[in-house]
Amino acid sequence: MAEDQQAMAEQTRIMVGEGDVVLPGDVLAVGDVDFNTPFAYRDGDVIRAAVPGVVEIRKIDRNGKDVEKVYLKPFDLTYIPRPGHMVIGMVIDIGTTYWVVDINSPYNAQLPVGETIMKHTGGYDTLRRYLDVGEYILAEILSFDRNRDPIISAKGKNYGKILDGKVIEVRLSRVPWIVGKKKSMIEAIERETGARIVIADNARIWIKGPDRRSEDLVVLAIKNIEQTKRVKPPSVEEIVDYIRKVKEEV
Amino acid sequence: MVKKTDILLFDEEKGVRHDGRKPEDMRPVRMQVGVLDNAQGSALVEFGKTRILAAVYGPREILPKHMTLPGRAILRIRYHMAPFSTTERKNPAPSRREIELSKVIREALEASVFTRLYPRTTIDVFIEVLQADGGTRTAGITAASLALADAGIPMRDLIAGVAVGKVGGRIVVDVDEVEDSMGEADMPVAMMPGLGKIVLLQLNGSLSREEFKQAINMAIGAINKIYEMQKSVLKEKFTAYSEAGKNKQQQHS
Structure with a gap:
């Protein structure tokens, strides 16, 4: 039994690194490795990506042991409803x-x-x-x-x-960036513009501000975050600077 | 004007084909993804003069409703040749040939796409041949697969395809229109190269066992090259995309 486990551990390895861009069919790992479905799938002993995405490796607790789990963050997502959303x-x-x-x-x-x-x-x-x-x-x-x-x-x-304000639609995969860590991004935008922002789970955002100008500012700021085409999200400071710059220009 | 019968399909002395390619050479291949803003995913693929545009919409609600399947998404493929894609105007109404090609392409893509993730929906793929010069079905599959990946639809692997054939007694890769219409055999092959699985194989004409083996091996070689190109064009979009995205934004504003 112990030998089996050892053999298993030897065969188990993650083939990708943090932040790697992978495409459908790319090998993520071999052997008994945890991964997130449905963006990756198991093909015999091999775990492959199913969508284009960025790799994230997280430590998780499995049966009291620390193991690495491969997360694939897709570039595009389809909203699937869940009760409570x-x-x-x-x-x-x-x-x-x-x-x-x-x-x-x-x-x-x-x-x-x-x-x-x-x-x-x-x-x-x-x-x-x-x-x-x-x-x-x-x-x-x-x-x-x-x-x-x-x-x-x-x-x-x-x-x-919804009686007033604006409703906009964004890419679902960018919602975590727009919310920011512990809502930091959205709170910063609210502070800068004075508008109230409601981010729904289906990637639609309701913006209600004191006037149209502040609502437009929020839309610009959110679109700026959404359209940033890179692997890491922009920082809160960058977006605050952006809002202040636009404020001055207009 | 050069008559078709005047063309020397394979020059034994120089060992080249009518357009100067060696038997194992492909035409220049060009690929681009995300070319359409309205579609969820899109791709433009060129094999020499063959030029194909593919667009993906979905998963989305099925209309008409009676086509709905309870356990999985349906794939609807429309392979269509534009009226201006050939030298003589092609009637834009779907022909018998186009309906058949839509079916074989659908079956090839169904092997790759995880349709069970989105029950009761449809994934619509439109393959439009803008310019036809042989090998349109394999270029169509290559483009459709790129567009599906661009749309972020979960699938097992990208699909790449190429047509091999027999011309002047030689097995050649990536046959064009002249070789297709005058050669002895034409065999389109499409694969999921990462998994080593063939998803489309047709044969027009006849090949001996040895010729078939040689043809398949040459096709696999070419498909692997196309597969690498598909991956690099997708990677480019998703990583080094940042500068292009900024320029685009500036143009809009």
């Missing part, structure tokens, strides 16, 4: 007792009348008066599985129709 949706269709909401995902969500603060009294027209096609709503995913479309709820605190 906060999402910003846009109404695209109205049924008799529900709205069909686009949540920036391959699956359209349903918002039943019972999951809003509206008291349903009659048909299509009343639903339309509360929430029309093209309007945005902040909601929570109640349920989603592979066989049924997601159901969302706008009943909780802070949830509901």
Whole structure:
């Protein structure tokens, strides 16, 4: 048994380094190494990348032993809903007792009348008066599985129709950069502009500022972070400088 | 004008083909990714005069709804030749040949893409032949695979393809239009080179066993070169991209 484990340990090795850019089919590791699905997959004894991405190696605890786990951070992501996620949706269709909401995902969500603060009294027209096609709503995913479309709820605190401000869409893989470590980036942008920013899990961002100018500043700052095409995120100072520069110019 | 029958397909004295290439030479290959802004992923691939644009959309909702599969995503491939891609105008309506090629390309890509990750959705791939000069199906697969990787759709490996053939009794790599229409055999091959798996193999004409073995080996050699090119063009986009991105932003503003 001990020999087996030793043999296993000898065969186990990680073939990539921190920060490496890998492509589909590239070998990440050989043997019994942990990795994150579905961005990597096991092909016999070999672990290969499935998407273009950047490698991150983290230490994890497995059965009381410290082992290295290969994380692949993809360049592009598709939003897949999970129960409990906060999402910003846009109404695209109205049924008799529900709205069909686009949540920036391959699956359209349903918002039943019972999951809003509206008291349903009659048909299509009343639903339309509360929430029309093209309007945005902040909601929570109640349920989603592979066989049924997601159901969302706008009943909780802070949830509901978005009446003012701006909603923008960013790349899902860049959301962690925009939030920053312990929300440092987003808090810095809020401080600099005076706007309130809500980042939903589906890569849509609601910006509400005291005036349009501050909202536009936030949009510029966020787009600047999103469009930075490099492996490491820009620092908070860089973005603060950028905002101040734009402020002076305009 | 040179008549097709006048062309010497293979010059035994010099050991070169009608365009001066050696039997194992490919035409100059050029690749580019992310050429379309509206598509999730896109690629432009050129094999000599053959020029192909591929665009990927998805995973997205399937319309019409009845095509939905409960356990996996469907792949919809549209291989299409532009009316201006050939010397004589091609009717833009999908021909029998284009429908068949869409099918074989779909089957090749299905071997690579993890369709089970996105049930009830579709991944749409559009392959547009802008200029045709032989080897369009293999160049089409090469472009489609690059576009899928560019879109970040999980897949086992990139797919690279090349057509080998028999011309004037010799096995040659990367046949062009003249060699295809006048040669003795034409064999498109596509592979997942990292995994060593063949995902497309067709043969028009006839080859002996020995010739087939030689042809396959030459194809694998060429495919490995194409595969390296695919990887380097993708790597370039995702790493040394920073300067290009900045320039682009400045142009917009």
